[in-house]
Structures are given as C-alpha cells and as structure tokens.
Amino acid sequence: MGQEIERAEIAIIKALENKRVAFVSGGDPGVYGAAGLVLEVAGNKKADIDIEIVPGVTSATAAASSLGAPLMVDFAVISLSDILTPWELIERRLRAAVDADFVIVLYNPQSEERKEPLLKTHKILLEYRNPKTLVGIVRRAKRHGEEIIITTLGEMLNYKIDMVTTIIIGNSTTYLSNNRLITPRGYIF
Ligand SMILES: C[S@@+](CC[C@H](N)C(=O)[O-])C[C@H]1O[C@@H](n2cnc3c(N)ncnc32)[C@H](O)[C@@H]1O
Numbered sequence: 001m002g003q004e005i006e007r008a009e010i011a012i013i014k015a016l017e018n019k020r021v022a023f024v025s026g027g028d029p030g031v032y033g034a035a036g037l038v039l040e041v042a043g044n045k046k047a048d049i050d051i052e053i054v055p056g057v058t059s060a061t062a063a064a065s066s067l068g069a070p071l072m073v074d075f076a077v078i079s080l081s082d083i084l085t086p087w088e089l090i091e092r093r094l095r096a097a098v099d100a101d102f103v104i105v106l107y108n109p110q111s112e113e114r115k116e117p118l119l120k121t122h123k124i125l126l127e128y129r130n131p132k133t134l135v136g137i138v139r140r141a142k143r144h145g146e147e148i149i150i151t152t153l154g155e156m157l158n159y160k161i162d163m164v165t166t167i168i169i170g171n172s173t174t175y176l177s178n179n180r181l182i183t184p185r186g187y188i189f
Contacts, residue, residue: 004034007023008037009041012041016045023038029053029054029056030053030055031058032079032107038051057142059166060075060107062138062142063136063168064105064136065142066136067150067168067181068136068182069180069181069183070134070136072182072184072185073103073171073185075104076105077104077107078097078105079107080107080118081107081108087120094121098124099128101172103168103169105166106167106169109162109163119157122153125169129153130153131154133153134153134175134176134181135151135167136148136150136151136168136170136181137149137161137166139160139161140164147160150179150181170183171183
C-alpha cells in the first residue's frame with residue numbers, strides 16, 4: 001500500500017517505451033486491485049497503449065470455497081478500510097446490505113493500527129442479525145498456513161483477524177452441514 005500510483009506510472013512509462021509490461025495485483029486485479037488505477041493513470045497520461053486485464057480469483061470466492069458454499073445467493077462485498085472511503089459511506093452500505101439479508105463479505109477487516117471499523121461493524125451487524133448467524137473467517141486463503149474458522153456473529157471477534165483475512169457473514173438462511181457453510185439456493189429443501 002502507498003506505492004501503487006508510482007508503480008502504475010512506471011508501468012505506463014515503460015509501456016510507452018514499447019516494452020511489454022506485467023503489473024501484478026493480488027486476487028482479481030479488477031476487485032479492489034490495480035486494474036482501475038492503471039487505466040486511470042493511462043487515461044491521465046493520454047497513453048494510447050493496449051492494456052489487457054487478466055482476471056483472477058478474488059479473496060471472496062477463494063475464502064468461500066474453503067468454507068463450503070456460502071455465496072450461492074446474492075452477496076455484497078464491503079471493504080472496511082476507511083483510508084480511501086469515508087466511514088459514513090461504509091456504514092451506509094453495510095446497513096443497506098445487512099438490512100436486505102445479503103450474505104456479506106468483509107475485506108480489509110482489521111490491522112494493528114485500525115481496529116475500530118470492525119468493532120463498529122460488529123455492533124451494526126448485531127442490530128439486524130441474530131448472534132447465532134453463521135460466520136466464516138479465512139486467513140491466508142489458498143496459501144501456505146491457511147486458517148479456516150466457522151463460528152457465529154456473536155463469537156467472531158474472539159478469533160485472529162488481520163489484513164490477510166476475509167470474513168463471510170451468513171444471511172438468515174445460511175446453515176452448517178458436515179462442517180461446511182451452505183447458503184441454499186432453494187434447489188432441494
Ligand atoms: C484490497 S483487498 C484485495 C482484493 C484483491 N484484489 C482480491 O481480489 O482479493 C485486500 C483484502 O483482501 C483480503 N485478502 C487478500 N488476500 C487474502 C487471502 N489470501 N486470504 C484471505 N483474505 C485475503 C483481505 O481481506 C485483505 O485485507
């Protein structure tokens with residue numbers, strides 16, 4: 001974090017020198033990733049270059065696959081980072097999603113310096129959802145040392161949550177079967 005603009009500018013300058021450039025961005029580059037920034041920098045520089053965006057697996061679906069199938073219905077992905085987005089807007093989106101019974105995926109949940117957004121989020125979620133609502137917490141999804149926790153909304157803050165953690169809050173229909181989370185689409189039951 002913090003050097004993306006410089007990296008994007010270097011990438012565009014190199015491309016303008018007719019070099020082939022790969023700009024690597026974790027997960028899916030178009031989901032809170034570098035794709036938007038690179039396109040914006042290219043636009044600002046009026047750089048007429050061919051930019052291909054290669055899709056990847058975003059943390060939401062990587063984490064979901066480790067937990068079972070919690071994202072089988074409508075879901076909302078919300079970043080709790082208030083560095084580039086004001087907290088008031090994050091809270092408005094959070095309240096809308098939880099009120100509409102979306103499954104909710106939380107990105108950028110908590111760091112050493114930034115603990116308040118997750119505490120506030122937890123309180124807001126409990127205003128709308130039962131404390132027994134199922135929650136999945138995945139650290140280092142699909143990487144060495146992956147940690148997978150299935151817990152409840154009431155208990156979720158008792159676990160290690162950091163900036164390589166994705167949290168999935170189930171909706172009112174999410175259930176546990178054979179230790180896997182399922183949000184049913186309604187095929188069978
Ligand atoms: C800015 S978002 C990155 C989005 C990225 N472009 C993507 O598609 O996953 C950063 C957040 O993604 C989540 N994340 C990234 N890598 C992860 C991993 N290996 N396991 C779990 N969550 C991860 C964390 O919530 C982290 O704070």
